[in-house]
Amino acid sequence: xxxxxxxxxxxxxxxxxxxxxxxxxxxxxxxxxxLQQVLDDxxxxxxxxxxxxxxxxxxxxxxxxxxxxxxxLAPLPRAYQWVDGSAYLxxxxxxxAARNSQVPASFxxxxxxxxxxxxxxxxxxxxxxFVSEDWGIxxxxxxxxxxxxxxxxxxxxxxxxxxxxxxxxxxxxLRNLIPAELAKGFGFFQxxxxxxxxxxxxxxxxxxxxxEGGRVHLTLxxxxxxxxVGMCEAGAEMTFHFGQLIAHVCKTRNVRAGSIxxxxxxxxxxxxxxxxxxxxxKGYSCIAEKRAIETIQDGQPSTGFMRFGDxxxxxAKGKDGQSMFGAIEQTVVxxxxxxxxxxxxxxxxxxxxx
Amino acid sequence: xxxxxxxxxxxxxxxxxxxxxxxxxxxxxxxxxxLQQVLDDxxxxxxxxxxxxxxxxxxxxxxxxxxxxxxxLAPLPRAYQWVDGSAYLxxxxxxxAARNSQVPASFxxxxxxxxxxxxxxxxxxxxxxFVSEDWGIxxxxxxxxxxxxxxxxxxxxxxxxxxxxxxxxxxxxLRNLIPAELAKGFGFFQxxxxxxxxxxxxxxxxxxxxxEGGRVHLTLxxxxxxxxVGMCEAGAEMTFHFGQLIAHVCKTRNVRAGSIxxxxxxxxxxxxxxxxxxxxxKGYSCIAEKRAIETIQDGQPSTGFMRFGDxxxxxAKGKDGQSMFGAIEQTVVxxxxxxxxxxxxxxxxxxxxx
Numbered sequence: 001x002x003x004x005x006x007x008x009x010x011x012x013x014x015x016x017x018x019x020x021x022x023x024x025x026x027x028x029x030x031x032x033x034x035l036q037q038v039l040d041d042x043x044x045x046x047x048x049x050x051x052x053x054x055x056x057x058x059x060x061x062x063x064x065x066x067x068x069x070x071x072x073l074a075p076l077p078r079a080y081q082w083v084d085g086s087a088y089l090x091x092x093x094x095x096x097a098a099r100n101s102q103v104p105a106s107f108x109x110x111x112x113x114x115x116x117x118x119x120x121x122x123x124x125x126x127x128x129x130f131v132s133e134d135w136g137i138x139x140x141x142x143x144x145x146x147x148x149x150x151x152x153x154x155x156x157x158x159x160x161x162x163x164x165x166x167x168x169x170x171x172x173x174l175r176n177l178i179p180a181e182l183a184k185g186f187g188f189f190q191x192x193x194x195x196x197x198x199x200x201x202x203x204x205x206x207x208x209x210x211x212e213g214g215r216v217h218l219t220l221x222x223x224x225x226x227x228x229v230g231m232c233e234a235g236a237e238m239t240f241h242f243g244q245l246i247a248h249v250c251k252t253r254n255v256r257a258g259s260i261x262x263x264x265x266x267x268x269x270x271x272x273x274x275x276x277x278x279x280x281x282k283g284y285s286c287i288a289e290k291r292a293i294e295t296i297q298d299g300q301p302s303t304g305f306m307r308f309g310d311x312x313x314x315x316a317k318g319k320d321g322q323s324m325f326g327a328i329e330q331t332v333v334x335x336x337x338x339x340x341x342x343x344x345x346x347x348x349x350x351x352x353x354x
Numbered sequence: 355x356x357x358x359x360x361x362x363x364x365x366x367x368x369x370x371x372x373x374x375x376x377x378x379x380x381x382x383x384x385x386x387x388x389l390q391q392v393l394d395d396x397x398x399x400x401x402x403x404x405x406x407x408x409x410x411x412x413x414x415x416x417x418x419x420x421x422x423x424x425x426x427l428a429p430l431p432r433a434y435q436w437v438d439g440s441a442y443l444x445x446x447x448x449x450x451a452a453r454n455s456q457v458p459a460s461f462x463x464x465x466x467x468x469x470x471x472x473x474x475x476x477x478x479x480x481x482x483x484f485v486s487e488d489w490g491i492x493x494x495x496x497x498x499x500x501x502x503x504x505x506x507x508x509x510x511x512x513x514x515x516x517x518x519x520x521x522x523x524x525x526x527x528l529r530n531l532i533p534a535e536l537a538k539g540f541g542f543f544q545x546x547x548x549x550x551x552x553x554x555x556x557x558x559x560x561x562x563x564x565x566e567g568g569r570v571h572l573t574l575x576x577x578x579x580x581x582x583v584g585m586c587e588a589g590a591e592m593t594f595h596f597g598q599l600i601a602h603v604c605k606t607r608n609v610r611a612g613s614i615x616x617x618x619x620x621x622x623x624x625x626x627x628x629x630x631x632x633x634x635x636k637g638y639s640c641i642a643e644k645r646a647i648e649t650i651q652d653g654q655p656s657t658g659f660m661r662f663g664d665x666x667x668x669x670a671k672g673k674d675g676q677s678m679f680g681a682i683e684q685t686v687v688x689x690x691x692x693x694x695x696x697x698x699x700x701x702x703x704x705x706x707x708x
Contacts (some may be wrong), residue, residue, distance in 0.1 A: 011394055042364055078610060080432045080473035115469040116542040119434035119610040131507060153485060174606060186468040187541015193606040252528060256473040334427040
């Protein structure tokens with residue numbers, strides 16, 4: 001089933017069930033008011049939501065209305081946990097290669113994960129507000145899951161059973177704040193502002209065969225200022241699957257229902273072209289990766305980070321071409337919500353080949 | 355006023371108002387069921403709780419009952435944010451000195467802070483369960499605050515106005531997991547298991563003159579296996595006050611109601627004794643600091659970390675000698691909740707001078 005949270009003036013919004021084609025929605029009133037409630041009591045409430053979902057898909061829900069992603073908060077507008085990983089080692093390899101540093105062997109055994117802020121998520125179409133363009137504003141297109149309760153010490157297989165929902169995320173990053181922050185030794189903090197999520201969260205069964213081995217085998221599309229810059233395959237090159245990531249989180253503590261676990265920037269390996277040089281035909285899911293590629297190829301990056309007024313769209317479609325989670329569509333704005341008058345343009349060299 | 359959360363089988367427990375002397379309590383039924391609700395709607399709900407608190411203190415609350423800290427969950431059993439800092443630079447100086455490393459000058463301007471897990475807190479008397487003693491089990495006695503909403507970019511003064519409640523915390527740490535984890539560059543994660551909090555959270559006005567300059571001027575007492583090992587002053591040597599810590603958190607994002615911000619291990623400077631050697635007469639608020647002192651003095655640590663069966667008690671008393679927040683009293687247990695048969699003993703050299 002597909003679930004979303006509608007804006008209603010409250011901090012947690014109102015839970016709605018959304019039809020498979022994202023055309024219709026129905027308030028879950030009478031079953032649960034908020035998504036966290038459902039996660040807290042999944043076995044009791046999820047079957048009731050599934051019944052409503054089936055009725056809605058059959059066109060028989062009495063109070064259905066057209067679904068509007070612009071009315072959505074994040075599916076969990078705030079959560080008790082948001083842990084993000086860097087599960088696509090290719091991304092780490094590129095970023096490290098750009099600074100002539102090797103990936104330690106242990107990184108292939110032990111996932112890189114950090115604790116993110118979860119008190120103030122952004123809705124899928126909400127502006128992303130930043131104080132300064134100098135901070136190096138970057139998007140990160142990601143796949144995330146929402147868990148049920150997973151006990152301390154769970155194995156990757158047990159942990160994978162704890163996956164309840166799948167969402168897309170835009171893990172906004174402030175690249176120019178990262179070096180000084182990591183140098184302090186305590187990890188990311190100010191460099192990771194509020195994260196945005198897709199309009200709907202979906203149960204893994206909605207993915208059909210695309211949910212396999214704890215990975216989401218879909219193409220994650222990123223469009224920057226209307227030009228497609230990423231068509232990255234999220235499945236095959238995910239080094240650690242979601243069960244492994246969750247098991248990492250619960251090695252020393254319990255993971256409680258409603259925890260969000262992300263896999264980090266989706267990233268695909270480059271391929272050698274006819275001239276024997278490397279190409280990255282699938283593009284990129286964050287600008288930092290594009291800049292790493294440029295640095296490897298040309299000795300320095302040529303693509304700048306995002307400016308006020310820039311837009312980003314992140315989406316994944318199923319085999320049938322239908323949007324699976326709805327699209328994250330955000331505009332970068334200045335401290336007072338301002339955008340410049342002129343429309344921003346992305347240079348042609350940033351765009352992936354058609 | 356003083357607030358606590360009673361165990362009721364649910365994830366979030368039941369809000370109770372506790373009398374100033376911690377002898378009596380009263381359910382907040384009719385005002386709010388959960389502490390997060392109060393933080394979400396502070397201006398409306400806090401005055402109603404204050405009325406009940408006044409009635410309770412006057413001995414006139416109709417359904418008052420004896421307050422029992424053993425029935426308490428953490429005041430917020432789960433929270434949307436838990437950020438801990440290292441605001442007592444003396445602690446950082448000692449730990450660095452023990453490994454012949456200098457504290458960078460920037461650390462005195464820019465607080466060290468990390469994002470902690472907040473989905474599964476421990477109650478004040480709950481056992482602390484760990485898989486292995488080899489992980490280097492350590493307590494950390496801390497002062498923390500709970501905030502209201504604080505906007506992105508708030509100044510330290512504005513941020514300080516956002517403090518709603520004060521609590522004690524035991525920020526359990528797994529010291530032997532820290533070096534490898536920090537070497538990965540993403541900060542603490544598995545080395546910071548579930549944190550425990552004091553039985554009650556109190557409004558800053560309860561502290562009277564002890565709440566001054568964004569600091570809590572009380573002595574934080576830590577007793578390990580029944581012997582007093584720390585009588586640390588929490589106020590004067592706190593390098594960054596809570597307004598500065600919260601302002602750090604909200605530099606690039608909003609801080610939402612119910613965020614918990616900690617100041618890290620309370621730590622006091624050593625003093626030269628009659629023989630011209632350094633002493634630390636106030637003891638320590640975590641074992642890692644004791645070991646750092648031993649390393650500076652003797653070239654190596656002699657105090658081991660905690661073992662299954664060990665106990666820790668953390669408390670702060672007011673001028674009148676009454677417990678301000680109630681005591682955190684936890685036992686370290688093995689993976690199945692097991693403790694060894696023989697009672698653990700702390701060597702005399704670990705105990706602070708009477």
